[in-house]
Amino acid sequence: MTRPLGLATREAYGLALAELGRERPEIVVLDGDLSKSTMTKYFAKEFPDRFFNMGIAEANMVGVAAGLARCGKVPFVSSFAAFLMCKGFDQMRVSVAYAGLNVKFVGSHGGISIGEDGVSQQSVEDVALARALPGFAVFVPADEHATRAVVRAAADHPGPCYVRVGRPKAPVVYPDGCDFRVGRAIQLRDGGDVTLVANGLMVAAALDAAEALAREGVEARVLDMASVKPLDEDALEAAARETGGIVVAEEHLLAGGLGSAVAMSVARRRPVPMGFVGLDDTYAESGRPEELMAKYGLTAERIAEEARRVLALAR
Amino acid sequence: MTRPLGLATREAYGLALAELGRERPEIVVLDGDLSKSTMTKYFAKEFPDRFFNMGIAEANMVGVAAGLARCGKVPFVSSFAAFLMCKGFDQMRVSVAYAGLNVKFVGSHGGISIGEDGVSQQSVEDVALARALPGFAVFVPADEHATRAVVRAAADHPGPCYVRVGRPKAPVVYPDGCDFRVGRAIQLRDGGDVTLVANGLMVAAALDAAEALAREGVEARVLDMASVKPLDEDALEAAARETGGIVVAEEHLLAGGLGSAVAMSVARRRPVPMGFVGLDDTYAESGRPEELMAKYGLTAERIAEEARRVLALAR
């Protein structure tokens, strides 16, 4: 099915942030010379006194956010996901996570769907890094509606969060709005034969895969795991028990991402055959987003293929 | 069993590095003002011209190593594991991994067994970060003999590596020397009931756990997974098939570490019940190494407990 394209999730983030800014005076925003791309520019325009452009210095930006949070502000901190997580990591570790401060990090241009800019700007490890910060919640919304809900949930969540948003327009998965809850999977489709778990852009791909599988008589359950951490282990256990096989798809390295979190939970509670769709120890390259997703196997077809492999094992 | 304490793995690293320095003039060493602790001081003393103290500036140090490697040198780069990986990550990503340069990173004081210095100096995420660098090999040796073998293997390995070594004296697991091979598990004990997979200091704990289990009539296989990446998936598949359950133990966060790598492989190829021993989304604190290992559950007892839980599930 071709789902209509909605706003880019970074755009939805920028709009939701400005909206939150109107309601909550304690919110301040920091950006690393990318406000035109991360879309914090909307907030900056409306609340210039509460917006701080920190230039191209991500490590300092994270520490400054920690200081603001220590004084009761609720900072949202943005840059490209790659620079934010990879250059600010030690500061997130010590100044934020260890200190338990309430800072919200939103990385834009996550994944390889940023396209032509190439490897240095593509974030394929941000979720692994964010998951390695004790106390951090990690969210990867699928479309503009999910993003709006996730950004509000992040603001409400007491403690540090990482949210990944993307560059390209995202297919609409939640035309009627998204009832996102921290730590809860969202079941988008029921099915008893196999479960497809995904987040971000891969949710739409998983739904497409489920439709393709349905044409073959296979009923796939689809779970949107926008909440990577905390993880809905009960939903996964039920899926394992009721469908007997799980495929996880993410626009991320396999190492340390959603798939690895799901694999550990399932292996501990209810082992079933699993398949994983993601980048297997490789960076991508420059190219058009759709080309890259196809070349690096981040597609509905690959998800369906893995599902068939898993089904064969499960039988 | 109380295994005799040998050298700290960082000490073994320092000695092995000086030895390699004598054989290979292309080896240069960089340190971030910690050469007295990482034990690169031995190399520095013997080869002052090929040793560069880069001060307290880990990001620059990683980039400088990339430049040296681009000119044919084989740099070994050391600091505390926490600072090396967490502050040098983006430079490892772009200047080293993406460029495919032959740089060896050795992080000392890995894990929480560094003790009293506390959280900021304890590295509980270094393996997760290193695994998230495409093309990097990742090694975590168990004792002085394994370290010597691993450091030599790292020097021979064509491409970037990360090696984690520790602060305290390590129990000797390989009194007769260690036949370490990149990508190969080392079976330290055979058994058909359950498999214990571990690396670093947890290998000795796993052997102790296996002895405790043996007293209960449970025969545990023990695999030293010093080679976290590449991972010996065949050994794991055989273990899953032949023993029906696997417990993984590591001195690291559960997120993104050895356990997650093993879980994905096993779930894909031969799902069996699994258990994981490691830090569950928490930092540790100051204290004596043994106290910390006990309080945070990095013990033979916890491994044995998980093995019993897994056995109950597997039956």
Add this chain to the structure above:
Amino acid sequence: MTTTHPAVDLDRLRDRARELRRAVLEMIAAAGSGHPGGSLSAADIVAALFFHELRHDPHRPDWPDRDRFILSKGHAAPVLYAALAACGYFDAGLLRTLRRLGSPLQGHPSVRDLPPVEASTGSLGQGLSVGVGEALAGRLDGRDYRVFVMLGDGECDEGQVWEAAMSAAHYGLINLVAIVDANGFQLDGPTDEIMDLGRLEEKWTAFGWDAVTIDGHDMAQVVRALAVPRPDWGASRAAGGAARGAVAGGAMSGAAAEAAGGAARPRAIIARTVKGKGVSFMEGNNEFHGRAPTAEELQRALAELAAGGAAR
């Protein structure tokens, strides 16, 4: 430069510093590990801050208007703990739990475990950024507190320090003070052998700060340098607007401000100090960067301090 406190009893502060040194040595010896060298070099400055310059209230560690002190060189935690205990933030008996399992006195300062600590540090290079954030918050809320951040000289190797320095100047944070404990050593040896800092004061000046170099053990100089006027954001807003810092009313006075032409610049104090100051066999002996004194060494050190020793 005049201080806002009309009469400063310098001798009292010197005594306080000596007490901090004693507590530092006792606590590290009891713990069996820790960093004496950099704790001792910082003692006079820390004493001048906690017992004179800082506006703070041990009964209200979260008082929004408190002056803040961030120990960016977190390994000098013992001198911070000693000062907090002496001020009454907690019972001095707690000092003997330093680095013990379950103690709030972690090896490096931890906000999570000890709330009067202003920032979790220990990974060098991070404290000044947190200070910039606290100073920005003060400006945003129109509060007149100041933020003092102490760094090591070796710590100035870290690029993040210069990122923070640049941003503080950009945002005109006249309520921010960086103090470099320039004791000439880092872990592996003398700073000029390990990573030469060159002309450190010039670096801070070039990064837009009002930099001064002082003798960090001369209590009169220390007190004078720390006397940074409280920000008057109303005046600075009127003069310059919100997005960038501007002139701080007439509150700034003295030679440094004059030299700066009254510009709204954060203050950097390069404090030349002696690592291990106060104990003859620790002074300039970098062996004591990160090792505890033995019982015998402790006794000798305490005797020296009691006798007034090298500390004065």
Add this chain to the structure above:
Amino acid sequence: MTTTHPAVDLDRLRDRARELRRAVLEMIAAAGSGHPGGSLSAADIVAALFFHELRHDPHRPDWPDRDRFILSKGHAAPVLYAALAACGYFDAGLLRTLRRLGSPLQGHPSVRDLPPVEASTGSLGQGLSVGVGEALAGRLDGRDYRVFVMLGDGECDEGQVWEAAMSAAHYGLINLVAIVDANGFQLDGPTDEIMDLGRLEEKWTAFGWDAVTIDGHDMAQVVRALAVPRPDWGASRAAGGAARGAVAGGAMSGAAAEAAGGAARPRAIIARTVKGKGVSFMEGNNEFHGRAPTAEELQRALAELAAGGAAR
């Protein structure tokens, strides 16, 4: 300062720069995305390097004695690719594959994909460190090559740049040259609004560099500033020993070296430039920091360049 090349045909270099600009615009327009502004501001310097100052051989991209050029501001990749093609490293036809799937001309320079590229960049702040490593290797091997690294002015916000600067001075890397393309803009706007760099030359001087400020579009000034003498490690070793850099024999001459008292300092060139230089409607128009010209804009731009336009 005299150059080692007796007769420099400045007009030829100006023509070369114009050709680079043309190639940049065509290639970005064909790709449909890319960064024209910072590619155009750097074109004169890149021309002077590749067509005059660098010792290099397109048939031996891995020649151990080649002078190195690292484009730390990797988003200006098009101007580097244009220069490499013009020198014959690869066929100019390849330029039209910029940013296409499978092309060696990645959006930002990639060693892995295009070996004549000296360092993979694109995450700002990293190139100077790689340059320090290459310069150290040159000293270690006693080779007389030089390493030129081009940075953006916005890029100088990154602390890693200052870490690298400090370490280059510490190791006396007289074979290292940093060139800052000071075009006054970063992504979100003018540098002095986003993150004020203040007196940039002073910063480099304070970090131990021999810093000069030039007009980065005045070819004579550019050529003169780039003429950094080759290192004579034998002389410097004799004068100073291995661990720290020392005086470079008599090889250094000219005003800058004199001012430095002959000290062994790396050279920093602050090149004042105009972002978008050479195309009237791109000059100082930061909209073209990171967007491709439309077909119509491309035609106008090429016409201007052909007419000699703003480029001279």
